[in-house]
Amino acid sequence: MTLTLDTYRLLGRSGLRVSPLALGTATFGTEWGWGAEREEARKLFDRYTELGGNFFDTASTYTNGSSERMLGEFAHGERERLVLATKYSTLRTAGDPNSGGTHRKSMLASVEASLRHLNSDYIDLLYLNVWDFRTPVEEILRGLDDLVRQGKVLYVAVSTAPAWQVSRMQTIADLRGWSPLVALEIEYSLIERTGERDLIPMAREMGLGVVPFSPLGGGVLTGKYGRDDLNPAGSVAGETASNRKTLNAALGMVTERTLAIADVVKELATELDCTPAQVALAWTLNAPGVASPIIGARTIAQLEDNLGALRVDLTPSQLARLDEVSAIELGTPHGLLASDHIRTVVSGDMKIQTRH
Template sequence: MALTLDTYRLLGRSGLRVSPLALGAATFGTEWGWGAERDEARKLFDRYTELGGNFFDTASTYTNGRSERLLGEFARGDRDKLVLATKYSTLRRPGDPNSGGTHRKSMLASVEGSLRQLNTDHIDLLYLNIWDFRTPVEEILRGLDDLVRLGKVLYVAISSAPAWQVSRMQAIADLRGWSPLIAVETEYSLIERTAERDLIPMAREMGLGVVPFSPLGGGVLTGKYRREDRDRAGSVAGETANDRKSLNVALGWVTDRNLAIADVVKEVASELGRTPAQVALAWALNAPGVTAPIIGARTPAQLEDNLGALEVDLTPSQLARLDEVSAIELGNPHATLASDHIRTVTSGDMRIEIRG
């Protein structure tokens, strides 16, 4: 059954309603060497909202702040209808040690800057963007709760953090009556499924919605990469800054394994009369625990293609092929716990169901 952007989903254990595909605004602005200029970005915004989309993802430093400024400009007429998610913790001023990080000073300054750039009096969803291993979790949680109590932030969430820290934070927030985390943003796609080991099960158990970024694997799952592209890599910064393809090679996206996965995605797409991007997004969209993958279109044509994923219905056999080619090792202790040996010594030949 086809989804639509106005088939809203609850985000985690909150009452917040969000579209099943979020629109990433990291492509709003060309300051990073790719992306969409203002008029093109406006077309992306207008088309997404016209179809009922309400969930936008940005960060304080995306395209050097222009992402937030453009999103704030576009959202001005319908601000209350939209869910604007932004992030803090990335360095805002090189050389200033307190302009980045997860601590209270960085948090408050970043939020105040985001409020100005978004031209709004509140942020709907604030993510801690990148775990820094330096700030006590109590400082982070109390700071986030203070922002909620002040009305500057409505909900709080986390991105790119270890599962054990997220679950610890959620437990502390619950015990102290502080604002709980309602979402975890993590890299997740057919070529990056390691979140299935701990992050996604943790999120489901602790009441966090899963918001995947890079659901197209840096573009590899669109089918536009070839094996000869593996020789195009430069360094991660500098000379690759204006060449997204070379950057993705440098970042390690273009491997034999990932290209093999992309080949199966293309086969399934051909069977369905769909594009590879639509198939890859449909897989992420319907993965257990996932609330809303983030799409990062640069042009209206790319946006329309991505939104077509809402109409894709993968058959059980197609899902099995995609799962098989992209399977990951469970690792310890998950492989042991899932083994026939452990099942035998704990349950024997009894059948025990978990209901509800």
């Protein structure tokens, strides 16, 4: 089914309407050595909103705050119709132990900074960005609920956390009448499907919409990598990588497995007369539980290419080819629970439909 940016989806267990592709704004600003200058970032914002896009993803520390500041500037005059999502918990000031982490002091200070950067009275969606294993969940949840009650935040969410902690948080929030989590941001793509073991089933069961980041696998699924890019062990450390391509190789993202997946993506792109990036994004858009993958672009051409994924209609057989080449081992206990043996000892030869 062909989509458009104004074919809105509900975000998790909420009534919030968001575009089927979110625009990531970590590319707004060049402080990290790459990204878009202000003029180009403005073009990206204008083109996305012109087509009906309303869902923006940023964080308090993206491009040292430039991402939020540019987004706030661009959103002026049409703030109410936009859904601005930002995050807290990453270190904002070197040497200050309380300027990062998931605790209340970090949370409140980060939110106040984000409100100033965004030039807004409220944040539509606030994510806990990175789980730190140090703060009691009750402190996090009560802090988030206080922000909602104060009107500074409308909805709360979580990113990059263990499934058991997220489900525990959601249960506590439900039992205590605190603001529930409505979204889960995770890395998810054809080359990174391990979230299907626990995170995505948990999100679907607990009412969180999945918002995938890096749906193009760091660019591996765009077709720009080949066997020549396979990185010999120890040839380069991540911190000495000279560019994004070298860094991806150093991080182990360029392997025989990921290149084999990219090959099938390219084959389907040829069949469908589209680009590999569009095929990879279309697969993610079709994945169960996914609300809105985050796309990132530095140029209008990249943005237009990514948005073209909304027009790609993958057939069941094409989806099956992608699923097969990118399949992961389910692991314990999921592999056993999905086996014919367990099905037989539990249900015999009866046919029982599930609700999902």
